[in-house]
């Protein structure tokens with residue numbers, strides 16, 4: 001009799017573990033997914049007006065697949081994203097994922113700068129557990145709002161065992177992208193996120209997840225960046241090139257104490273002569289200069305039409321200007337050596 005009781009107890013404990021729902025934290029930062037407007041057929045609305053509890057309550061189906069806990073990190077349109085929120089978010093993600101009882105994190109975010117925030121977390125989160133960014137292009141009060149299905153899909157991606165170890169993911173409009181390559185490509189369409197150089201890594205359709213690819217560049221647990229003790233990040237500015245460009249913007253960035261400049265150049269990161277001269281001087285003044293491109297596809301290659309070694313410039317490789325900015329900000333927390341910084345742009 002005693003033995004039967006013991007077996008029954010063991011079975012009970014086994015079932016409790018085997019069928020327990022995973023715990024997923026939803027960290028809300030604002031954006032259109034938390035937006036509300038006066039009319040379902042007008043595009044005007046306020047981003048970040050809806051709290052995380054209301055977001056969760058609006059998609060009750062997620063409670064069937066996970067134990068959902070919500071936290072409000074910020075309530076902003078993502079055009080207001082800043083170093084303080086990035087550091088707060090990354091520190092909280094690391095704290096939560098270090099806990100045994102937390103299986104994954106979903107971060108709701110505006111789509112304008114989701115690509116930068118996701119890449120920041122891709123380089124600073126220290127966990128193999130799934131971290132999924134999600135947003136919406138239509139506010140919750142809009143006709144055919146895309147937020148609820150995107151959130152449902154994001155939670156399904158976060159509980160999926162195959163999502164582990166892939167770094168930070170971006171889930172929008174049934175697609176799964178790696179944070180390294182995801183970028184907003186259309187200002188207003190629900191099909192806005194794409195990964196121009198690599199393609200999406202998977203799909204999620206009514207919660208059904210399918211992966212096609214594995215990101216291979218270093219990220220999360222293989223990243224060397226540690227933000228745990230940082231209170232701020234080095235200033236890095238982006239300058240956008242054009243014919244008849246001028247070096248005054250370079251000088252303005254240097255005078256504003258920028259530690260780094262990303263130059264979104266023409267074609268393969270090419271520079272207008274006066275800008276090239278000003279950037280070469282900035283390097284001599286101790287500012288790290290990265291050549292990137294204003295072209296949305298392809299890489300900016302070292303020693304293309306520009307003599308990078310002579311001027312001390314760094315090439316961004318296949319990172320866009322906005323992602324190159326994130327990597328340079330983190331890189332400058334470790335080194336200001338041009339050769340070492342260049343290595344980072346090949347590794348990440």
Ligand code: GLU
Pocket residue numbers: 030031032033047076077078079109110111112113135136137138
């Ligand atoms: N400006 C808003 C934001 O990024 C709108 C974009 C969106 O969330 O879709 O927060």
